[in-house]
Amino acid sequence: MNPDTKLRGAVIGYGFISGKGHIPAYQQRMKGQGDVDIVAVADICEARRALVRQALPGARIYDDFECLLAKEAANLDFVDIATPPCDHARITHAAFDRGLHVLCEKPLTTSIEDARAMLDHAREAKRVLFPCHNYKHAPVVKAINEIIASGRIGRVRSLTLNTYRNTHAKGVTEWNTHWRREKRLSGGGIAMDHGSHTFYLTFDWLGSYPTAVTAKMSTLEPQKYDTEDNFTAVLTFPTGIAHAHLTWTAGVRKVIYTVQGERGAITVDDDDLQLAVMQSTTGPDVAQGAIEWKVERRAIASDWMDASHVGWFNSLFDQFKTAIERGDHAGKEAREAFLCIQLIMTAYRSAREGCRELELPGL
Numbered sequence: 001m002n003p004d005t006k007l008r009g010a011v012i013g014y015g016f017i018s019g020k021g022h023i024p025a026y027q028q029r030m031k032g033q034g035d036v037d038i039v040a041v042a043d044i045c046e047a048r049r050a051l052v053r054q055a056l057p058g059a060r061i062y063d064d065f066e067c068l069l070a071k072e073a074a075n076l077d078f079v080d081i082a083t084p085p086c087d088h089a090r091i092t093h094a095a096f097d098r099g100l101h102v103l104c105e106k107p108l109t110t111s112i113e114d115a116r117a118m119l120d121h122a123r124e125a126k127r128v129l130f131p132c133h134n135y136k137h138a139p140v141v142k143a144i145n146e147i148i149a150s151g152r153i154g155r156v157r158s159l160t161l162n163t164y165r166n167t168h169a170k171g172v173t174e175w176n177t178h179w180r181r182e183k184r185l186s187g188g189g190i191a192m193d194h195g196s197h198t199f200y201l202t203f204d205w206l207g208s209y210p211t212a213v214t215a216k217m218s219t220l221e222p223q224k225y226d227t228e229d230n231f232t233a234v235l236t237f238p239t240g241i242a243h244a245h246l247t248w249t250a251g252v253r254k255v256i257y258t259v260q261g262e263r264g265a266i267t268v269d270d271d272d273l274q275l276a277v278m279q280s281t282t283g284p285d286v287a288q289g290a291i292e293w294k295v296e297r298r299a300i301a302s303d304w305m306d307a308s309h310v311g312w313f314n315s316l317f318d319q320f321k322t323a324i325e326r327g328d329h330a331g332k333e334a335r336e337a338f339l340c341i342q343l344i345m346t347a348y349r350s351a352r353e354g355c356r357e358l359e360l361p362g363l
């Protein structure tokens with residue numbers, strides 16, 4: 001492949017998601033499509049820099065993203081931001097100022113104002129802002145999307161999305177393993193860390209954006225941590241309703257999603273998908289057995305237990321590449337990342353105000 005057609009990238013933050021997810025996926029892609037090259041990496045932690053030198057021997061390594069941009073920007077197309085959320089906005093603005101596209105890990109950032117400024121800057125700089133909304137690329141999630149699109153369950157009217165984790169997600173041990181429990185670094189607990197995945201899926205499945213939210217949250221060890229570990233919200237959509245529950249204090253690690261349509265339903269328990277479709281809606285009352293459901297069960301290997309989700313990255317990167325080719329600077333994915341931040345911050349306010357239902361103004 002002509003080397004000029006390769007996208008040249010730099011990764012900022014060589015922690016868990018970069019080390020186990022992004023960089024191995026780039027290395028696969030370099031061998032396969034050959035349309036990307038990671039030429040530089042920045043990390044503030046010496047021990048992580050030592051590890052990336054081994055993992056990517058050809059890359060130039062920096063201890064600070066600003067030094068990296070100053071030296072490398074002229075020869076780069078994009079940066080991939082994989083630091084904790086507190087730095088996403090600062091690094092994004094610096095990258096846009098240097099004319100680079102940005103692939104940014106979720107959550108996009110930790111305030112509505114920052115999220116809006118990032119979208120505005122993408123439009124002004126005419127550079128792509130693209131969030132890592134990688135759950136959209138899980139094989140079982142793609143199967144749900146296909147069933148909904150096929151019309152087999154009719155119009156979707158309600159959802160439940162349960163995310164069970166037996167602990168908070170941990171960062172690499174060489175830096176600050178428990179940064180997700182420090183609000184100054186994470187911006188919040190499980191809703192900030194994981195809520196985006198839940199919320200962008202609800203947008204797709206209900207085919208609209210929520211207009212109101214009510215939320216409740218708790219922290220089981222408030223003397224130890226200033227971020228929530230249990231979060232429940234109900235979202236009102238023009239097309240239906242969604243119930244989201246996220247916990248870091250579960251006895252199991254899994255997702256359980258249900259999608260209720262007019263003529264059927266989908267239930268997902270990690271890889272296991274059950275589709276129930278009504279066969280007859282006429283005749284006597286259902287209590288007399290008039291309606292039958294045709295039930296199909298499938299297992300769709302999606303590697304949920306691998307938290308790096310390395311297998312989902314290539315398809316996400318395809319979308320990022322397409323956005324660059326099309327000049328889709330603050331496209332649907334970026335706008336949905338903004339809506340996720342607006343939702344999370346509004347849900348936090350609802351929880352602080354006694355679960356009061358609050359409007360979501362949208363874009």
Ligand SMILES: NC(=O)c1ccc[n+]([C@@H]2O[C@H](COP(=O)([O-])OP(=O)(O)OC[C@H]3O[C@@H](n4cnc5c(N)ncnc54)[C@H](O)[C@@H]3O)[C@@H](O)[C@H]2O)c1
Nearest residue numbers: 013014015016017043044045048082083105106171172175
């Ligand atoms: N999409 C997903 O499925 C998924 C999964 C895990 C993590 N993430 C996201 O990835 C990001 C990183 O999470 P992680 O679990 O890899 O964390 P981590 O703690 O394992 O890694 C963070 C790395 O960033 C470095 N770092 C911190 N501040 C920096 C800065 N200003 N400049 C350069 N390097 C810096 C640290 O030294 C560390 O090596 C977060 O936004 C997180 O939400 C996403």
